[in-house]
Amino acid sequence: MTTLYGIYGAGGCGRGILPVAERMLTVSGGPEYELVFIDDGSGSNNVNGHRVLSLDEFSDEADALSAVSLAVADPRVRQALAARCEQRGIAAFSVISPECVVMDEVQIGEGAVLSPFTTLTSNIRIGRHFHANLYSYVEHDCVVGDFVTLAPAAHCNGNVVIEDFAYLGSGCVIRQGTPGDPLVIGEGATIGMGAVVTKSVAAGTTVVGNPARPIEAR
Numbered sequence: 001m002t003t004l005y006g007i008y009g010a011g012g013c014g015r016g017i018l019p020v021a022e023r024m025l026t027v028s029g030g031p032e033y034e035l036v037f038i039d040d041g042s043g044s045n046n047v048n049g050h051r052v053l054s055l056d057e058f059s060d061e062a063d064a065l066s067a068v069s070l071a072v073a074d075p076r077v078r079q080a081l082a083a084r085c086e087q088r089g090i091a092a093f094s095v096i097s098p099e100c101v102v103m104d105e106v107q108i109g110e111g112a113v114l115s116p117f118t119t120l121t122s123n124i125r126i127g128r129h130f131h132a133n134l135y136s137y138v139e140h141d142c143v144v145g146d147f148v149t150l151a152p153a154a155h156c157n158g159n160v161v162i163e164d165f166a167y168l169g170s171g172c173v174i175r176q177g178t179p180g181d182p183l184v185i186g187e188g189a190t191i192g193m194g195a196v197v198t199k200s201v202a203a204g205t206t207v208v209g210n211p212a213r214p215i216e217a218r
C-alpha cells in the first residue's frame with residue numbers, strides 16, 4: 001500500500017518544499033509513499049516528475065496516513081487552504097529538513113515547513129502552519145502565532161512576539177526584545193525584504209527600510 005503525501009501548491013514555494021519533504025521521508029524511512037502536488041489550477045498533470053492532483057482527486061486516493069503540507073507563502077492563502085483540507089478531514093504534516101537545527105524546548109504546531117539551513121534556538125513557542133524558508137532563524141524566547149511566514153534569510157532575534165499571519169520578508173532583521181517587554185510584530189504585519197526592525201510594528205502595517213518605517217511614510 002502506497003501512502004500519498006500532498007504538497008499543496010505547485011508554484012515556486014511548492015517546488016522548493018517537495019524535494020525537502022522527499023529527503024525527509026527518505027531519511028526517516030517508513031512506509032512506501034508517493035509525493036504529489038495538489039493544485040486546483042495548475043493546468044498540468046505533472047510537475048518535476050510528480051503527479052499534480054486536484055484536492056478532490058487527492059481526497060479520493062488518500063488513505064488513513066495521507067496528509068498535506070501547505071506550500072504557499074502568503075499567510076492568508078495558507079489559512080484558506082488549511083480550511084479546505086480540514087473540511088475534507090485531511091490531516092496536515094510537517095516538512096522538517098534534515099538540514100535544519102532545532103535546539104531545546106521548542107514547541108511547534110502542526111503543518112510547519114522548516115527549510116534547509118533554518119535554525120530555531122531554545123524556548124520558543126510557534127503556532128500552526130509556520131513557514132521558515134531557507135537560512136531564516138528564530139532566536140530564544142520568541143512566541144510565534146499561526147500562519148506566520150519567514151522568507152529566506154529573515155532573522156528574528158530573541159524575545160520577540162510575532163502575531164498570526166505576519167510575513168517577514170527576505171533578509172529582514174528584527175531587533176531583540178527583553179523578557180518583560182517583547183518587541184511585537186502585530187497580526188498580519190508585513191516586513192519588507194531587507195528591513196531592519198528596531199521597534200514594534202502595528203498589526204496590518206507594512207514596513208520597509210533601515211530603520212524600518214511604514215511604507216507610506218518613506
Ligand SMILES: CC(C)(COP(=O)(O)OP(=O)(O)OC[C@H]1O[C@@H](n2cnc3c(N)ncnc32)[C@H](O)[C@@H]1OP(=O)(O)O)[C@@H](O)C(=O)NCCC(=O)NCCS
Pocket residue numbers: 133151152168169170171190191192193194195206207208209215
Ligand atoms: C514591502 C513589500 C511587501 C511591498 O510590496 P508592494 O506593496 O507591492 O510595494 P511596491 O513594490 O509597489 O513598492 C512601493 C514602493 O516601496 C518601495 N519598496 C518596496 N519594497 C521595499 C523594500 N523591501 N525596501 C525598501 N523599499 C521598498 C518600492 O521601491 C516602491 O518605491 P517607489 O514608490 O519610490 O517606487 C515588498 O516589496 C517586499 O519586500 N516583499 C517581500 C519579498 C520577499 O521577501 N520575497 C521572498 C520570496 S521567497
